[in-house]
Amino acid sequence: MTATAQLDAWRGDFGDDYVERNAPLDEVLRIRTRMWARFLDAMDAAPPHNILEVGCNIGLNLRALPRLTGAELHAVEPNDKARARLLADGVIPPGNLHAGAGQKLPFPDASFDLVFTSGVLIHVHPDDLGAVCGEIHRVSRRWILCSEYFSTRPESIPYRGRDDLLFKRDFGGFYLDRFPDLECAASGFLWRRTTGLDDATWQVFRKRGS
């Protein structure tokens, strides 16, 4: 099992508290569904038949997605409590939910049409970011979606009393610089004032020729 200071926090009380603070309220799921309508529209040329979320927590995305697509849903999540909540609520079949982390994904190459993170790369230490994005790129057959906080320059933001749990940068640029086979199919900004989301930027990448 991959161990980092950040994953230790997410697997422990810090991660459990996050699970307790979050709930799949109707309005929250409506907001996520509107967000996903934009994301999936960008993949209209080849809609994904199976999707992997890396770092799903209680599954706000996985609960919204079936309102828009019949794609098979899979997820990886390090926090036990979050996975237990997903299973108790029957969000995805137990066989599709994996204990683990983005640093080492338990799937063969090119397993999923779409692999995505939403508010997860921001919690990965910069030293581990290459490994996590490398794994996401490896297991994606066609699409990668990245929806994360943005900063032109990499920076660490104090978060809940610590300075090693939240990092911002141009994550989309990081993918493009690292993987020359990716092209950006669409990108946008989730402005809190109009979306109810967290002022995040998003990019949909496609593997060239896929």
Ligand SMILES: C[S@@+](CC[C@H](N)C(=O)[O-])C[C@H]1O[C@@H](n2cnc3c(N)ncnc32)[C@H](O)[C@@H]1O
């Ligand atoms: C802010 S939550 C976002 C949850 C979900 N993606 C969403 O959009 O609602 C971050 C989640 O990422 C998980 N996480 C943190 N580091 C991770 C890593 N290296 N690999 C996979 N998941 C991770 C945490 O346990 C937590 O559930």
